[in-house]
Amino acid sequence: MTPRLELTGISKRFAATAALTDVALRLLPGEIHALVGENGAGKSTLVKTIAGVHQPDAGEIRLDGERITIPSPAAARAMRIAVVHQEPRLFPDLSVAENIFLIAPPTDRLHTIAWREMRRRAANLFEQLDVKMDVSAPVRGLSMADQQLIEIAKALSLDARVLILDEPTASLSTHEVERLFTIVRRTKERGVGVLFVSHRLDEVFALCDRATVFRDGRHVITAPTSELTTASLVRHMVGREVSLFPKEASTLGEPLLEVRGLSDAAGFRDVSFTVRAGEILGLAGLVGAGRTEIARVLFGIESRTAGEVLLDGKPVNFRSPSEALRAGIAYVPEDRHQDGLVLDFSIANNITLPILPRLFPRLLLRARVEDEVARSFSEPLRVRATGVGQAVSALSGGNQQKVVIAKWLATKPRVLILDEPTRGVDIGAKVEVHRIVSELAATGLAIVMISSDLPEVLAMSDRILVLHEGRVAAEIARSDASEERVMFAATGQVEAAAAGAGHGG
Template structure:
């Protein structure tokens, strides 16, 4: 049996009364991709923080190459050849690519000054090692998330990382960027690097991983080779129960038109015509850059329209900003909940109540008892524990943060709800709960527009699919008749007799 490159034995971590990790174990071989899976709150992130030196364990052993080691800081982790590519990138957007690659190891002239010429040459060499043609002189923040991630990987490779942890690495990547990442993973595997791959996406895990380990509620559940396990086995291990049909819902009967857009145009999209009916879930599919998010932002008043009209219940709606859209009965859960959807340092209560303060105040003063009771009612509907009401929302798991944003709009009782990538970075148990919430909202008469890059999800939860390409809706089809292949043919333009307009939209 091949000796493990890395072994973790009996690792335990407490946060006050909360046992985040309970004597868990994990091992990794050189040249292996080992997937670590579990619901949000399972302990995956805590274990990775311990490996990265950001958190110290309370008990247990870390063994590298058969020798026990100590990791008390990120510098210790780096010295042992352990690198982490976090879901939230640890980069400095205002600095250039070259400066980010040199961070902490800046070359100096013999006079002690920063050697910019050598730094630029070193950056080109580091990028060449991963076959990237990124210009090292560009500000990092001007690059796509995928390209920024490649820069982080280039830094890890240049530092001769022997253990590389990838935390939800494709969450914000286009299909082309994800394929490039898969190529890099294979390159590192062949070079003998051990890779720990954390992802909620089953298809990725089955494409890349050699073995899969599952944690649940801070405990080790089991490990198996992917040819010994099926996706349903892994799901059962993750949630402690069987989830037979993730997307199942009974047929819905849409009612009258609630929202009607005609000739909608923005800087990068249009003209777009669409209708949403009460009791209907419409999913907008398409490649990243097709303009889906831009259409949602135009409807919600986050971007200004250049043309077209939107009518809600037959009345003209032209919001100058999201506050006006909210008053018109439109709600939106944005793609990036942490940046655009939440006030991370504020309490769960404040985050849920924020869009309904006009209904929770009297004489300009918030009625605290009414606000607390209303928030707790929505938290119960969303299966958020009531004792989290005063916690900063950043203390919640990703899935529970998403539920907090949804609870905000349940409290507002908006007629039209736009959900942009509602299950991105959310574990499979929370996904099922979010799908059930979407179904319940539709059955209560809400009109729901979902944007999703997950085609099985887009097809499975919706009544109707709108496929976008190059800023326009190119197909409107009932979901029950759709297949992933059919959607992709329309999304890529392969169904068209003429080539589509090149996509230049940044989604």
């Protein structure tokens, strides 16, 4: 059988990092094919390559046996390759029908838009999907699940040969997932090749015919799901050498931060843990498991709905980040551009921004003092720059991250929350960041490290708290931790965890 889509020898580099190395994928007509792997395994790079967003550096793409290049998303659409992204990308003020036919609306004899025909066709698409939808209503206000259905209707309107679903269930309820699966199966029966990218292994087994595993940008295995087990799939996903950056041993002190039964409005429920001075607590889990939400509540950005937080044994409830800062908590956010840095500012101005009131209680700032203070925090971190007067926008990602860490260290925190501290930095800078975090723990800081990078979590954490869909799925001591155990808990396979650990470990 000629594959719908066949990729061979695809490689893609971004500057210093190899995102994909010599990967292959065969997507057959009428099959649902899972693509799984850890964060950073190269799944989304592959999806973007097929969608025409990225051009591969090497390799061959064939569509129904014919060799093609996909120079742009528009070209992908023209070849009837449809992509449903994790976050629906719709125009909220346009109607459902307009969103579906935005690029190629049906026209009448005068080449103006045939509104009635457009609505009829849109309604027809949803009939095929067996879904009730008001196609004249604006998209704004529709649920995430409905928006995803519109994306799928859009794909149907292209009469897609290849349908890519990128983490489509991330924001759906169980019931909505069921409805989606029914629709995907119906699509498959029309001979479409469906590529299903997911973190959720139970869904892979429930829906998919075959699965391909990527790890570190390389193809590991492709096999029918009937020949795989959750345990073997996890092993393929994580099987790699243990890391180069273990945390240095440090003596653990008194409990500094205690969290009891903490919940927020939507992200997480009934979370409890304790962090001692000198300890690194790893927060593991899949994207959307509620880890960042916990950090934001602890730092006073969002408010909690239940539970309590104790700092030094005293209950605290921060209503703003400045209160949390004053109490000695610092939060290095995940997105350094959006939340972390003022890109127009110099290194020195960024580092001193949170401590200006303390540094200069009187009216005037003094640049010399500012530079000195900034240097005293940036030099131990070995920020590579021409000087603290350099604009942070000119620094590399790793050095920007060091500036963010320096900034929060300048507040002299006792509890440091790091959210994905090494995402998007190169391996050299990663090792540096790990060294810094390890040294900070040795000086008696209590550190909470959120990370999707399993080797990093395992190497750096004294204990690992694994979250699954907003709840604590497991708490694993350093000595008992393995990638398999963490992955099992993170994917909600609690029962199998013990068995998996027995084999792996």
